[in-house]
Amino acid sequence: MKKFKFSEEFNRKVAPTVARYPRAEAALIPLMQEVQRELGHFPDEAAQALAGLLGVSYARVKGVLTFYTMFRREPGGKYLLQVCRNLSCHLAGSVKLLEYLKGRLGIEEGGTTHDGVFTLITAECLGACGTAPVMMVNDDYHESLTVEKLDKLISDLRAAAKAHK
Amino acid sequence: MGEQILLKHKVVSLDGYKASGGWTALEKATRMEPAAIIDEVKKSGLRGRGGAGFPAGLKWSFIPKDSPKERYVVCNADEGEPGTFKDRELIRMNPYLLIEGMAIAGRAIGARTGYIYIRGEFAREAALLEKCIGEAKVSGFLGDKLFGSAFGFDLHVHKGAGAYICGEETALLESIEGRRGQPRLKPPYPAVEGLFACPTVINNVETLAAVPAIIERGGAWYAGIGAGKSTGTKLFSISGPVKKPGVYEADLGIPFKTFLEDYAGGMADGKKLKAVIPGGSSTPVLTAEEALNAKLDYESLAAAGSMLGSGGIIVIAEGTCMVDALLVLAKFYHHESCGQCTPCREGAGWTETVLRRFEEGGAKPGDADLLLSIANNMMGRTICPLADALAMPVISFIAKFRDEFDAHAAGNTCRMGASR
Ligand SMILES: Cc1cc2nc3c(=O)[nH]c(=O)nc-3n(C[C@H](O)[C@H](O)[C@H](O)COP(=O)(O)O)c2cc1C
Ligand code: SF4
Ligand code: FES
Numbered sequence: 004m005k006k007f008k009f010s011e012e013f014n015r016k017v018a019p020t021v022a023r024y025p026r027a028e029a030a031l032i033p034l035m036q037e038v039q040r041e042l043g044h045f046p047d048e049a050a051q052a053l054a055g056l057l058g059v060s061y062a063r064v065k066g067v068l069t070f071y072t073m074f075r076r077e078p079g080g081k082y083l084l085q086v087c088r089n090l091s092c093h094l095a096g097s098v099k100l101l102e103y104l105k106g107r108l109g110i111e112e113g114g115t116t117h118d119g120v121f122t123l124i125t126a127e128c129l130g131a132c133g134t135a136p137v138m139m140v141n142d143d144y145h146e147s148l149t150v151e152k153l154d155k156l157i158s159d160l161r162a163a164a165k166a167h168k
Numbered sequence: 169m170g171e172q173i174l175l176k177h178k179v180v181s182l183d184g185y186k187a188s189g190g191w192t193a194l195e196k197a198t199r200m201e202p203a204a205i206i207d208e209v210k211k212s213g214l215r216g217r218g219g220a221g222f223p224a225g226l227k228w229s230f231i232p233k234d235s236p237k238e239r240y241v242v243c244n245a246d247e248g249e250p251g252t253f254k255d256r257e258l259i260r261m262n263p264y265l266l267i268e269g270m271a272i273a274g275r276a277i278g279a280r281t282g283y284i285y286i287r288g289e290f291a292r293e294a295a296l297l298e299k300c301i302g303e304a305k306v307s308g309f310l311g312d313k314l315f316g317s318a319f320g321f322d323l324h325v326h327k328g329a330g331a332y333i334c335g336e337e338t339a340l341l342e343s344i345e346g347r348r349g350q351p352r353l354k355p356p357y358p359a360v361e362g363l364f365a366c367p368t369v370i371n372n373v374e375t376l377a378a379v380p381a382i383i384e385r386g387g388a389w390y391a392g393i394g395a396g397k398s399t400g401t402k403l404f405s406i407s408g409p410v411k412k413p414g415v416y417e418a419d420l421g422i423p424f425k426t427f428l429e430d431y432a433g434g435m436a437d438g439k440k441l442k443a444v445i446p447g448g449s450s451t452p453v454l455t456a457e458e459a460l461n462a463k464l465d466y467e468s469l470a471a472a473g474s475m476l477g478s479g480g481i482i483v484i485a486e487g488t489c490m491v492d493a494l495l496v497l498a499k500f501y502h503h504e505s506c507g508q509c510t511p512c513r514e515g516a517g518w519t520e521t522v523l524r525r526f527e528e529g530g531a532k533p534g535d536a537d538l539l540l541s542i543a544n545n546m547m548g549r550t551i552c553p554l555a556d557a558l559a560m561p562v563i564s565f566i567a568k569f570r571d572e573f574d575a576h577a578a579g580n581t582c583r584m585g586a587s588r
Contacts, residue, residue, distance in 0.1 A: 023324045024344075025238070025364055031346035032329055036288070063347070070348040073288045073330030089250040090449060091407040091482055093496045127332060127500050128250035128449075129289055132407035132480070133414045142291040 007048035027057050044075040079122035080115045081164050085139040088125040091132035103150050120164045170419040173381050173401050178261050182303045185264040193380035197272045198317040205276040211387025213399030218244050218372030219478045221466050230359035231277040237366040239279040241270050245286035245373045246335035250449035252480030254403035255373035257415040259293045263300045269376035274321040285340050287328045297325050332504040336552045337370045350506045351552035395421025398465030408483030409436045420465040439485040447477020449497050450557030452564035490569040491576050495523040501558035512555035515546040531577040536566050
């Protein structure tokens with residue numbers, strides 16, 4: 004396995020994160036989140052390195068990595084689209100939104116577009132059912148969605164991704 | 169409409185909070201004996217707003233008085249129960265209420281440290297809490313020697329990473345400790361052996377946010393609001409086809425019909441009420457008639473055969489296929505089972521498989537009974553109540569809408585298909 008090197012920024016955050024808890028191992032998930040925030044996903048090599056850093060087993064880090072759905076082990080698109088599929092969103096038409104996205108982006112659930120801009124997945128209740136149907140784009144909530152709003156949103160995101168290239 | 173205690177002010181700055189009367193309860197608490205704080209909370213009748221409705225003061229009193237260990241206050245802001253979106257609103261409206269409530273809880277149980285476990289998706293709300301905590305520390309409302317007393321309290325935000333089961337209190341503790349979120353066997357209860365094996369109080373956001381008003385105005389004042397043993401106000405989050413879905417604070421005991429019409433604006437687009445899930449997706453469904461005769465409090469909803477739960481009300485209109493709705497819930501609980509207990513892991517999987525037969529074709533006449541028998545085998549046999557949380561909807565959906573299940577089985581398909 005390739006040796007993983009933490010960033011300077013990450014290294015600066017280790018001590019204050021660990022200091023929040025009486026046991027270093029409690030900093031595991033926050034530090035995993037920090038790695039993912041920097042890289043966009045959490046590579047397996049980082050699991051080995053983090054295990055060493057906190058003095059926990061590699062198996063434990065892998066166990067955590069596979070248990071929590073927000074950790075992404077493979078690189079994905081620039082924008083992660085998460086469509087809520089739970090009851091309130093379902094009643095408000097989330098199935099239609101998902102079908103629309105699959106069609107427009109030409110991918111299935113779990114897929115990433117060829118240009119690397121979008122990854123599409125479904126999520127369970129996102130805790131915003133009053134403004135159903137709901138979709139997250141990375142850390143942002145998009146609420147009370149309709150196919151029209153979604154259509155514009157996707158166009159805007161595509162344009163933003165192009166402008167950044 | 170009754171008095172607003174939790175959603176009274178939109179406050180997002182420390183100065184704004186002070187101006188609204190903030191921190192006076194904490195100051196008072198630093199001068200009170202811990203036992204007197206717990207007594208006041210007991211007197212208020214405040215019950216847990218996370219779902220189970222356990223009396224908060226009583227829970228605090230279980231913390232061993234003589235333990236030499238550290239103690240912790242943990243706030244459950246995981247908000248994952250489908251249909252529930254009140255804690256997010258409360259944090260956005262007034263994050264300081266929660267912060268002050270946690271500090272008072274710390275004073276009451278002798279804790280110097282608190283953690284807010286907030287679901288990872290609420291990144292904005294987590295950042296808001298971090299900002300407010302930081303400012304409170306700088307201004308001396310958190311940290312050492314508060315208000316010149318010997319009491320100090322520090323607070324940290326801990327973000328979840330996507331797992332509904334971490335809303336269960338012991339799974340949440342495992343998660344803070346840096347492990348997979350698998351519920352622990354109880355006893356020991358968290359009050360005795362909780363976070364880092366130390367005595368711990370875990371409460372929901374809304375429970376803790378109600379504490380400052382109780383300390384400031386007295387338990388008796390709070391107990392005078394509401395109905396019988398359901399004291400105080402409650403945040404109800406209502407979703408589904410109503411005119412004004414959202415989060416509303418109302419006195420416990422308000423009739424559902426009044427709430428639906430006066431707060432949520434009634435049904436949207438001339439739709440007709442068919443069913444109501446009154447307290448988050450795990451609480452038994454009520455028919456329209458049952459719901460319209462029910463009051464929104466712990467005892468009335470129990471008498472109606474359901475539960476107040478988290479106060480997450482999901483409204484279902486005529487034309488909705490109940491088999492399809494139940495399948496959505498079964499998929500969810502199956503996906504979220506942590507897998508430790510066979511009845512939960514296998515039962516949830518089976519329930520989903522059988523429900524798919526109803527929706528996609530291939531259901532047999534006895535399949536509704538098969539679902540009931542799977543559900544009965546899941547109830548009360550597991551480490552945590554997640555298995556019950558699926559069994560209860562299954563049993564209630566079939567009891568009240570059996571004809572739809574039978575029609576699916578007979579016709580081999582879903583005739584409504586409306587929402588799919
Ligand atoms: C599967 C499951 C999920 C739960 N999710 C939550 C949740 O998201 N938020 C919450 O406050 N309580 C949740 N609870 C209830 C907690 O276990 C616990 O009872 C609660 O945090 C106690 O606080 P309270 O007494 O103030 O309600 C959940 C329970 C179970 C079994
Ligand atoms: S009931 Fe289900 S979720 Fe709860 S501990 Fe057992 S397997 Fe895990
Ligand atoms: S069901 Fe989609 S946010 Fe709750």
